[in-house]
Amino acid sequence: MRKSFDLPLFWRVIAINGAVFVVGTAALALSPATVSTRVVFSEAIVLAVGLTVMLVTNGLLLHNRLAPLDRLSRQMSSVDLLRPGQRVSPADAGSGGVAALVASYNAMLDRLEAERSASAAAALAATEAERARIARELHDEIGQSLTVVLLGLKRVADQAPPQLSEELELIQDSARASLDEVRRVARRLRPGVLDDLGLLSALAALASEFTENTGLPVRRGFAPGLPALDPQAELVVYRVAQEGLTNAARHSGASRVELSLSRQGDAVVLRVADDGHGLRGAEDGAGIRGMRERALLVGADLRVGSRSGGGTEVRMVVPVRPRAEVG
Structure with a gap:
C-alpha cells in the first residue's frame, strides 16, 4: 500500500x-x-x-x-437510494x-x-407474511361465518311466510355480496393462484379482475418460453403489475391498458402501459416508491415514465438468478 x-x-x-x-x-x-x-x-x-x-x-x-x-x-x-448506482x-x-x-x-x-436493501427485504417479507395471515383469517373465519349465515338465511327463507320472502332475499343478496367482497380482498392480499397455478395465470386473473372492477380493457401479451423466476421474483412481478394497474385506474384517465411479459436475454421484462395523460412531471408517490423498493429486492431495473404517444409506462427488467442465489 x-x-x-x-x-x-x-x-x-x-x-x-x-x-x-x-x-x-x-x-x-x-x-x-x-x-x-x-x-x-x-x-x-x-x-x-x-x-x-x-x-x-x-x-x-x-x-x-x-x-x-x-x-x-x-x-x-x-x-436517491431507490435509484442505486449513483456514484462520483x-x-x-x-x-x-x-x-x-x-x-x-x-x-x-x-x-x-x-x-436499506436488507431492511426493505425484511419489512416487505413481514408485510407479505401479515398479508397472508389476514387473507387466511378473512377466508377461513369471516368467509366461513358469512357462508354459515347464508345457509341459515336459506333455511329461514324456505320456512318463512310469503310476506317475508322478499325481505329475506334482499338480506341474502347483501350477505352474498359481502362474502364475494371478502374473497376479493383476500385474493388481493395474497394471490393464491400465484402459488397454485403460476405467474402467468395469476397475471391473467389479475387483468380479468381489474377489467371487471374498473371497466378498463386490458390487452395482455405473454411471450411463450419465458425463463422461470424464483418465488420472490414472481411475487415482485405480480405486485408491481398490481400497483401499475391500480395507478392506471386511479390517476391516468386512461381508456385502455396493456400488460405484457417478454424475454430480454436472460431476463424477464414486465410492461404495464396506458393511454392516459402521463406523469406530467409529478414526483414519485408512495405507490411508485413501493414498486422501486420491491424491484431492488430482486435486482430488477424499474423505470416509470411517460410514453412517446401519450400515457404512462412501467417497465421492469427482472434478471433470472441462478438457483444457488435464491433464498
Whole structure:
C-alpha cells in the first residue's frame, strides 16, 4: 500500500495561495519595473496586469483542486437510494484529500444501499407474511361465518311466510355480496393462484379482475418460453403489475391498458402501459416508491415514465438468478 503524504485541504489552499504570491513577489522584485512615489499610469497598468495574472493563476489552481467538491456536493443533494448506482467517478476526484473523500462517500453509499436493501427485504417479507395471515383469517373465519349465515338465511327463507320472502332475499343478496367482497380482498392480499397455478395465470386473473372492477380493457401479451423466476421474483412481478394497474385506474384517465411479459436475454421484462395523460412531471408517490423498493429486492431495473404517444409506462427488467442465489 502506497503511503500518502498529502496535506489537509486547508493547508493545500494556503500553500497554493502562498506559492502564487511568492512567485508574484519574486517576479516584481527581479523585474526592471519600479514604482514611483506617486504611481504613474504606466506603473498602474503593470501592477494591475501582475495582480490579474496572480488572481487568474490562483483561481485556476484552486478550481483544479476544489471542483471535485462541487460535483460531490451536487451528487449529495440529488442522491436517491431507490435509484442505486449513483456514484462520483474516482477519475473526477484527482488525487489527495478530495479523492479520499470521494472514495469514502462512494463506500458510504454502498453501505447505505446494502443496509436499506436488507431492511426493505425484511419489512416487505413481514408485510407479505401479515398479508397472508389476514387473507387466511378473512377466508377461513369471516368467509366461513358469512357462508354459515347464508345457509341459515336459506333455511329461514324456505320456512318463512310469503310476506317475508322478499325481505329475506334482499338480506341474502347483501350477505352474498359481502362474502364475494371478502374473497376479493383476500385474493388481493395474497394471490393464491400465484402459488397454485403460476405467474402467468395469476397475471391473467389479475387483468380479468381489474377489467371487471374498473371497466378498463386490458390487452395482455405473454411471450411463450419465458425463463422461470424464483418465488420472490414472481411475487415482485405480480405486485408491481398490481400497483401499475391500480395507478392506471386511479390517476391516468386512461381508456385502455396493456400488460405484457417478454424475454430480454436472460431476463424477464414486465410492461404495464396506458393511454392516459402521463406523469406530467409529478414526483414519485408512495405507490411508485413501493414498486422501486420491491424491484431492488430482486435486482430488477424499474423505470416509470411517460410514453412517446401519450400515457404512462412501467417497465421492469427482472434478471433470472441462478438457483444457488435464491433464498
